[in-house]
Amino acid sequence: MTTPEESLEARLCALLTTAVQKISPSPMLHPALERPRQSAHGDFASPIALQLAKGLRRPPREVATQLIAALPSSTLIERVELAGPGFINIFLTAQARQEVVHEILRRGSLFGSSQKGAGQRVQVEFVSSNPTGPLHVGHGRGAAYGASVANLLGKAGYQVHREYYVNDAGRQMDILTVSTWLRALQQSGKLKSLPFPGNGYQGDYVETMAREAAQRFSDLVIHEEPLLSALGLPQTNDLIAFPTEQEELHMDALIAAAKELLGPTYRALHHFVLTEQLADCRQDLEEFGVVFDEWFSEQSLFDSGAVALVVSRLEEAGYLYTEKGARWFRSSAFGDEKDRVVQRENGLYTYFASDIAYHVDKFERGYDLIVDIWGADHHGYIPRVRAALKALGYDDSRLSVPLVQFVSLFRQGEKAQMSTRKGQFITLRELRTEVGRDAARLFYILRKSDQHLDFDLDLATSQSQDNPVYYIQYAHARIQRVLERWGGDPAQLENSALHPLIHEEETRILQILYAYPALLEQAAGDFAPHLVAFYLRDLSAEFHAYYNRVPFLEGESVQVQARMALLGAIGTVLRDGLSLLGVSAPDRM
């Protein structure tokens, strides 16, 4: 620990440990300390006696009595009570509780940061959506969650690398390229009998890219005849209908025809649509307050030979075999349900193969902790990635894969269906425009990531006060206004006497404030930013109650100064917590 003072918990823990050592031959290293729900149970409580009782073969209450007797005296503790089945309830002195205010004012936004991850590098990969269209509200949840998790890990002392995996190598990119091409042909009036494929990308953004592409590439627009001929279709003036069962085959034929007819222009168009979509995605995310250190290209893994290399490594290790012409990885030997194909009968590598290469790359970069944030629909994929890592000799316990559940949109009580392909979706950009960045960021992380999120658009777009973001921001704005009205020098507050802070509301607020570092540690460790949101709401609630109860600026100077110091500390914590969640803290509203 490099903090100037050890935390309250650490100091209390040390006292308890001393007591445990006196009465027990095999002491626990870290006696548990809890924050009781009820104030009658003290500022802290420890169930240590209950846990020790079995080993000592004594009744828990007797063990607790001995522990209390063995507890060294301390200026922190006012009194200690034995309660219930054997809890040790600790009541702090007012002075011990008040100290946190000075600590917060002194350390500012460093308060709550820890050294837990010091010297360790962590990679957080998130969003990683196919660059085939605008981000929708589902991606928004991954973005908000991942960004907050990354911030929390940074606060915990880790050196954080934020990364977006760009799936630029697959068939979906070809489909987008063909979709853009076909739209350009339609716009030029050249396409008459060939309908736009039902499994093509149909959004307006494809039309926009098509217009731009037609300007940029002079040989993009061709007549319909060679296309029909390349597809093996008869020349006709009627609209050709394709049965939906054959959509995928038709799309493959379209891709092949496009490559053949466009030649080098196909690659140029492919590059163009990819660049357009990535730029759009990057800007969208930036406006959402989500910034990446690296955009990692899947294609680069093929170009560098990394995919071929990991497959040959698996080969050499003896974990590959051939069946029905394909190369299979024996993942079932490493905990997966069944074996998986890494190289298809046609010689092409599967997505799984490039994903192994990507994860090997992550491990080779030497991160101490690797966090993949995936959509919950990919959960079945985790065992095979772990299997590959284990087979190649990596310690897969360094990999964590928190899952983000789907977002369901509700409009006027009805669930809105989403399909990227059909273009019927609500984009992240639309959502931000409607509800604002702050509300969207907070809404997204307000529930546990692995829980389904029902996003009520009417509620979120109504600017109603139901939206919790206002509640927290309002607390911050109120504090700034009071400090402004007070007119003193905030920098002097860290020297204020704090002994007047003994009222009920003040005590509760102090208890919440000194819980902040432990809260952040848990939120970071569990990848659980929702805990921060709930914490901020609780702190805001206590503040609003305090505000309504006490006229801060009335009374003696010492008392006013102490209250201003407390307000300054609350404001600092609110600001810090909000910034971890990517939400602004306005000074006035």
Added chain:
RNA sequence: GUGCCCGUAGCUCAAUCGGAUAGAGCACCAGCCUUCUAAGCUGGGGGUUACAGGUUCGAUCCCUGUCGGGCACGCCA
């Protein structure tokens, strides 16, 4: 059918890694602005934690089963 996740107040969700009397918001009812911002506060009713067993000092949490919901089960990505 198999695997994973989930089931908590009328609704949307928490619950300090097994702790004491399960908590918030919304909605509903009754109050509070000549005083630092009423985007606020105070009080009230609301629960067999889906169900049935088990483990122990103690279970919303761990185990088994049942019911109900979601997702995944490709040589797609």
